[in-house]
Amino acid sequence: MKQSREGLLLVVSGPAGVGKGSIDGILLERHRNMRLSVSATTRSPRPGEIDGVHYFFIDEERFRQMIAENAFLEYMQVFNMHYYGTPRAYVEQELRAGHDVLLEIDVQGAMRVKESYPDAVLVFVAPPSMSALKERLIGRNTETPEQIEKRFATAYQEVRCMNRYDYIVVNDVLDVAVRRMEHIINAEKCRASRNQAIINEFAGGKDEI
Amino acid sequence: MKQSREGLLLVVSGPAGVGKGSIDGILLERHRNMRLSVSATTRSPRPGEIDGVHYFFIDEERFRQMIAENAFLEYMQVFNMHYYGTPRAYVEQELRAGHDVLLEIDVQGAMRVKESYPDAVLVFVAPPSMSALKERLIGRNTETPEQIEKRFATAYQEVRCMNRYDYIVVNDVLDVAVRRMEHIINAEKCRASRNQAIINEFAGGKDEI
Numbered sequence: 001m002k003q004s005r006e007g008l009l010l011v012v013s014g015p016a017g018v019g020k021g022s023i024d025g026i027l028l029e030r031h032r033n034m035r036l037s038v039s040a041t042t043r044s045p046r047p048g049e050i051d052g053v054h055y056f057f058i059d060e061e062r063f064r065q066m067i068a069e070n071a072f073l074e075y076m077q078v079f080n081m082h083y084y085g086t087p088r089a090y091v092e093q094e095l096r097a098g099h100d101v102l103l104e105i106d107v108q109g110a111m112r113v114k115e116s117y118p119d120a121v122l123v124f125v126a127p128p129s130m131s132a133l134k135e136r137l138i139g140r141n142t143e144t145p146e147q148i149e150k151r152f153a154t155a156y157q158e159v160r161c162m163n164r165y166d167y168i169v170v171n172d173v174l175d176v177a178v179r180r181m182e183h184i185i186n187a188e189k190c191r192a193s194r195n196q197a198i199i200n201e202f203a204g205g206k207d208e209i
Numbered sequence: 210m211k212q213s214r215e216g217l218l219l220v221v222s223g224p225a226g227v228g229k230g231s232i233d234g235i236l237l238e239r240h241r242n243m244r245l246s247v248s249a250t251t252r253s254p255r256p257g258e259i260d261g262v263h264y265f266f267i268d269e270e271r272f273r274q275m276i277a278e279n280a281f282l283e284y285m286q287v288f289n290m291h292y293y294g295t296p297r298a299y300v301e302q303e304l305r306a307g308h309d310v311l312l313e314i315d316v317q318g319a320m321r322v323k324e325s326y327p328d329a330v331l332v333f334v335a336p337p338s339m340s341a342l343k344e345r346l347i348g349r350n351t352e353t354p355e356q357i358e359k360r361f362a363t364a365y366q367e368v369r370c371m372n373r374y375d376y377i378v379v380n381d382v383l384d385v386a387v388r389r390m391e392h393i394i395n396a397e398k399c400r401a402s403r404n405q406a407i408i409n410e411f412a413g414g415k416d417e418i
Contacts, residue, residue, distance in 0.1 A: 003379055003389075123399075126407060159411040167399040168407055170212055180212075180399055187396035190332075190376040190389055198335060198377055202368040 004194045007033075007095035008185055009117060011103045013110045014125030015155030017137040019171045023125060024102055026178045035094045037103040040066070043082040056087065074105075074112035086113065100185060107161045121188050123181065124165040128172045130155070213403045216304035217394055218326055220312045222319045223334030224364030226346040228380045232334060233311055235387045244303045246312040249275070252291040265296065283314075283321035295322065309394060316370045330397050332390065333374040337381045339365070 014020045028034050040056040042063050051057050058066075063083045066072060075085030086103060094101050103113065103120075113120050127133035133155055137148050162168055167184050171177040188194065223229045237243050249265040251272050260266050267275075272292045275281060284294030295312060303310050312322065312329075322329050336342035342364055346357050371377055376393050380386040397403065 003377075124401070126411070130411070162411065163401055163408045165401050167396070168212075168401050168404045169399055170407065180395065183392040183395040184399060186389065186392040187376070190378055190393060192333070192372055192374050192377050195377045198379065199372045202335070202339070202371065 004189045004191075004197075005098050006189075006194060007098050008100045008188055009091060009095060009103065009113075009120040010100060010181075010185060011105060011110045011113050011120050011122045012125060013105060013107050013122070013158070013165070014171075015127065015133060015158045016151045017133055017140060017155070018125050018127050019136070019174060019177070020104055020125050022174055023169075023171065023178055023181060024104060026174070027102060027181060030178075030182075031100065033098070034100045034102055037086055037091055037101050039084055039105075040072075040087050041082060041084045043084075073116050074109050076109065076112075084109075091117075107158050107164075111164065119194075121167070121184065122165040123167045123169055123184060124162040125177065126159060126162060126168055126170050128170060130159070213398045213400075213406075214307050215398075215403060216307050217309045217397055218300060218304060218312060218322075218329040219309060219390075219394060220314060220319045220322050220329050220331045221334060222314060222316050222331070222367070222374070223380075224336065224342060224367045225360045226342055226349060226364070227334050227336050228345075228383060228386070229313055229334050231383055232378075232380065232387055232390060233313060235383070236311060236390060239387075239391075240309065242307070243309045243311055246295060246300055246310050248293055248314075249281075249296050250291060250293045252293075282325050283318055285318065285321075293318075300326075316367050316373075320373065328403075330376070330393065331374040332376045332378055332393060333371040334386065335368060335371060335377050335379050337379060339368070 012020055012024065024036065028036055038052065038054070038056055040058050040063065042058060042060045045051065045055070045057050049055065060083065063085065066085070066087070067075060071088055072085040073088045073091055075083060077083050086105070086109070091101050091103070105113065110122055114122055127136070134148075134152055137143070137151055143151065169177050169180045169184070192199065221229055221233065233245065237245055247261065247263070247265055249267050249272065251267065251269045254260065254264070254266050258264065269292065272294065275294070275296070276284060280297055281294040282297045282300055284292060286292050295314070295318070300310050300312070314322065319331055323331055336345070343361055346352070346360055352360065378386050378389045378393070401408065
């Protein structure tokens with residue numbers, strides 16, 4: 001008998017600047033078996049954004065149609081304007097093929113995913129401290145002080161929700177954080193609840209001598 | 210903030226011959242932070258058994274006294290004769306000191322431990338197949354054919370209980386099985402439920418700028 005070969009849906013959240021992107025990038029590079037879930041949105045592409053890589057850019061009519069078809073694992077409308085959603089088909093197809101799927105999403109989205117796909121594993125990437133997070137946001141040098149303040153206020157809301165996650169990974173040292181993620185993935189594949197095939201095999205006595 | 214530094218109680222079960230001893234031995238050798246829980250028993254030491262290493266050999270009066278004092282995490286009486294039990298004090302003291310404690314015990318004992326210490330992590334070490342297990346039992350060359358048959362019958366009962374465990378580790382390749390155990394330990398230390406200190410720190414806003 002083999003340990004579970006079923007793909008794992010790994011949902012990753014954490015405040016802006018915490019290093020989710022770096023962690024995900026290394027995971028995807030190291031594990032050929034891993035796929036990144038790409039969201040769909042009705043907003044226009046920003047400069048440099050590629051359709052199918054950063055988002056699937058679709059129009060509102062198509063988005064509404066997909067909602068009606070239950071084609072999203074989760075979706076939301078931001079400010080009564082743009083829609084964002086996680087297309088269900090890609091995720092489910094990759095999981096069935098035995099690939100692990102990485103889904104980077106905010107706290108509210110993560111909760112919606114857990115509801116529609118309870119087998120998902122939710123990981124919150126936490127900063128070593130809020131002051132460390134602020135330093136990183138400032139250090140990125142990509143935002144105005146006002147934008148940083150706004151991001152930081154959001155971060156405060158987000159870290160208060162980390163108790164709703166299955167795991168908390170503190171990103172103090174990037175490589176340590178990546179290893180923690182890898183161990184979580186490997187451990188989850190050993191969970192009894194994910195190895196019903198092995199349990200059945202031994203319980204059923206099919207493997208008689 | 211640091212990930213949980215609290216010790217983990219790792220309860221390991223599996224049929225005779227599955228390789229629990231080899232896995233535990235390597236874990237204890239590799240991780241200075243890990244302790245092996247030693248059981249107490251009222252039976253006499255067998256040749257080569259050392260008090261405090263293989264068992265704590267105590268008399269029945271002392272054992273009954275310890276039961277009365279709730280000094281066992283779990284205990285049982287075998288065939289209305291000898292008592293076996295897991296002394297609570299050693300385990301709790303090591304966990305508090307931040308050491309992980311390894312407890313090798315049968316299925317019934319594992320269930321009793323989970324009841325008295327719900328934070329325990331239960332791992333069932335499974336053979337690649339029942340025929341592989343039988344080959345290993347025969348290959349050990351330490352038992353008579355009758356003893357092997359008896360052990361094998363017990364093994365059949367045991368593998369039917371693996372669904373009650375948190376994790377199933379198939380011991381196909383020893384080093385892979387050891388690594389799975391290590392990943393389970395590391396992942397469990399990232400569980401949100403074991404990191405209440407981090408959650409409180411961020412929720413309480415103590416870490417203001």
